[in-house]
Amino acid sequence: MVIFDGVRKVYGQDSIGLDRLSLSIEHGEFVFLVGPSGSGKSTFIRLLIKEIEADEGTITVGGRNLNSMRRGRVPYLRRSIGCVFQDYKLLPGRTVHDNVAYALQVTGETPRGIRRKVPEILSLVGLSEMAQRLPDELSGGEQQRVSVARAFVNHPRLLIADEPTGNLDPDTSIGIMQLLYRINRTGTTVIMATHDREMVDKMQMRVVALDHGRLVRDQRRASYSRADVGAARTPPAG
Amino acid sequence: MVIFDGVRKVYGQDSIGLDRLSLSIEHGEFVFLVGPSGSGKSTFIRLLIKEIEADEGTITVGGRNLNSMRRGRVPYLRRSIGCVFQDYKLLPGRTVHDNVAYALQVTGETPRGIRRKVPEILSLVGLSEMAQRLPDELSGGEQQRVSVARAFVNHPRLLIADEPTGNLDPDTSIGIMQLLYRINRTGTTVIMATHDREMVDKMQMRVVALDHGRLVRDQRRASYSRADVGAARTPPAG
Amino acid sequence: MRPGFFLAEALRSIRANAAISIAATVTVLIAVFILGAFIPSFLYVQNTVDQQKDKVDINVFIADSATVQQVNGLQRNIDGLREQGLVRESTYVSKDDALADLRERLRDPSVLEELPSNPLPASFNVLPADPGQSQQIVVALQGHPAVDADLGISFASDTADRLLTVARVIQYAGGALILVLLVASILLIGNTIRLSFVARRREVEVMKLVGATNWFIRWPFVIEGILFGLAGATVAVAMLFGIKVLVVDSWAADADSALTRNDAGTIGFLALAAILVAAGAIVGALGSGITLRRFLRV
């Protein structure tokens, strides 16, 4: 589904985002992306949706080479990927409902489809009652959940989440996590960048660890830290 | 230091921010503010710096009644409070250095003082090398640390942090936590809203729990969840 | 369904960004208003001057003693000048015509009754093709034996010069100003629309990240631009109409006003209104469409 081959991204002169990363993620996998602050997790994600472009190496998503992809095709790539952004990236002038609906409207979804799908996903993330609020009128965690809802609503084949639980309390986090897990079980590939040690440890999924833009660990059924390797204290949730 | 007396805040028609909250925080205390997403933690903090105003009840900060405070005095209130915002609230056109320096400039700090204090605090949060970057050129966690540095640089008597570690990896979080703890030891009152169960459990400080804007728990030397009451598994870090 | 969606999006954006909407509309309003006030004023002044300029004539007075042959010779000379393109028209005014003329122009024609004989000379009234060339015509006819030695050839050389000067000044200054105003209007509207995008740059970025194509983002903005253009231009036209009805028409109706005697035409109001509104809409649409290009390279 996703293949990174020797990908390097340097911001400006000398700020290293990713450093010769090679990585392959299969269809239907669930991958945790971990690493200290500034290790390149968001850079990885931004490269995947071609928000930025690699300096070296090739990136393939769903069989399509991003390096040679024409500018005009990029919107279609992005529609096939659901993305939860670290800073939410909600449209400030639109209500919660309209923010989620926008992701459907760009694909040409009918008003009927929108009327059906949006309330459905909003109730899944627990925001049914806030459909008519503006992003400014939401708490941090609520905004984060809107971003999650928008990424899910299209039922994309690839789902990327950059710290989707950073501003959520443990209970809500587990709810979102279960949602991601259920989506993954239907065949969607899920990549999730996170700092939530508890969650990663509990799920025991594939963990890709970055540091200073380099791949420092890529392990199946693993925990947040290397120290915990193999020490699967809890079985996968679900 | 901080006294809330029957404070109620309703946004718009019926969105409850805080519901008749009474709470008193002494000089030099360290308080964790916990609660599910949307429970009113940020509302509490926004009321403290008079970003919003209470509908009912009185709020006193450092002996000054916020309800009757003149508009012109508000900037001086805010200077005496260091605040880490949940969404960072950095000035987009300014470098990391200038963002932090701005908090000193508003108080009339001399250029010499700025040249001394800013690099000091930036190295404390591990951003020395990024002093000349713009916020856009930082990772989520790095932006969060700039917000922390700006709140600390003034050595305020009251320090408020709204999820200061939401986008940080566990190691960096601990660093920030230790910093907050050290500051608290010098006599500064610290109020920290957080979802980080691990951290709260480890620190064993006063915990104030909110739910739907109501105070549901106020306990000394406590853990994140009520279930953990009294079960102090680890001694306070430091 | 799509046009409806884009229109709805445009209206949503207008409501959500009131400050920007007002600013853009006010800019169009001002630009259109100034053009709308200036163009007819300029045309009116220009036409007034032109009309007056055309009335400048030359009188070639004929001596009472001139023979018919001499007068015919003078007539041929003038016809020659017409063939050269110097003279537009010439009329023979007999002594009787002149007296009749004078009688008409006098308040109290009775004074004329006491005249023993007609003291007025016959003349050719010559309209130069170009009032600037009057002097040339005078030189060409001067000294002809049929011309009255005393009265000679009279032409309001000062009047001609004055009107010519005014006409030329107005034409150059006014033309230059209209050009400046046109360019300025387009720049100003483009400017405002560009600023309105700076304020919404982040929004456009997010739209792109969510998978919107360039045209999906652009259409609502273009429609918004058209609506700003239409709204601004319509209000400007309404204001101009108010001014026309209340001020200009009431001047014109005032019988004592010098303006009444002036039937210089200007551009019709409906034509002007149509041009201004259409221009507003087009400039708005182009302003939005073009400005957006920069922001779509996200």
Place this chain on the structure above:
Amino acid sequence: MRPGFFLAEALRSIRANAAISIAATVTVLIAVFILGAFIPSFLYVQNTVDQQKDKVDINVFIADSATVQQVNGLQRNIDGLREQGLVRESTYVSKDDALADLRERLRDPSVLEELPSNPLPASFNVLPADPGQSQQIVVALQGHPAVDADLGISFASDTADRLLTVARVIQYAGGALILVLLVASILLIGNTIRLSFVARRREVEVMKLVGATNWFIRWPFVIEGILFGLAGATVAVAMLFGIKVLVVDSWAADADSALTRNDAGTIGFLALAAILVAAGAIVGALGSGITLRRFLRV
């Protein structure tokens, strides 16, 4: 130290918000340029017309047969009109003066040598206080025994009317346009500055949350506004100066041009430049300062 800090902040903001800075400067530039082009053009046209208007005179021809008493009576009548404020000035032109005058104005004065006697009448040359009241003066003097029955009183009634018409049209239209332009400039600049704040509203909010006082936030913006005003006005004045040197002065130097003969004054360039630049700076400062008020209620 503080002024230095605020200036530095203003410059930082200008660099950081290039699009906004350019937009604001261009708006001031356009507004000042239009005013700067329009005001002197208008004054020039107005002065030209006024000057021509002032030259409109009335000739009261005196019969050769009039007695000295009669002429003195006429003189007294005219003086009376002057006391009534109708007449600005009157000059007695004797028969000799008239002939000398004519001789000067003729290309070939030799024709005059052959005259058996001086055929020209003496006259009073009367300058009306207001050319619009010429008719009144004529009526008042008409029929006086000293006035030549044939020649009577001549005044270029058409010329006067024409120039008056033009003058009035230009005065009203031009005055109205200057007013419109002034108001429009202020609105446009205020508009642009307001928009530039919409784009930076979040920034101002953050500043307030960090403990900046209103004036701490406002000063850099006001200085920024002054700098936009100065920059825009200076560029506009430079452009106007270029146009003056390249176009207007070269017209004036062109000896064949009708303009040469026109010595109508207009406003001096230095005075105009100073006024425009100062106005730009003040409008910029006020625009920023006032607009910001709304955003400081955070």
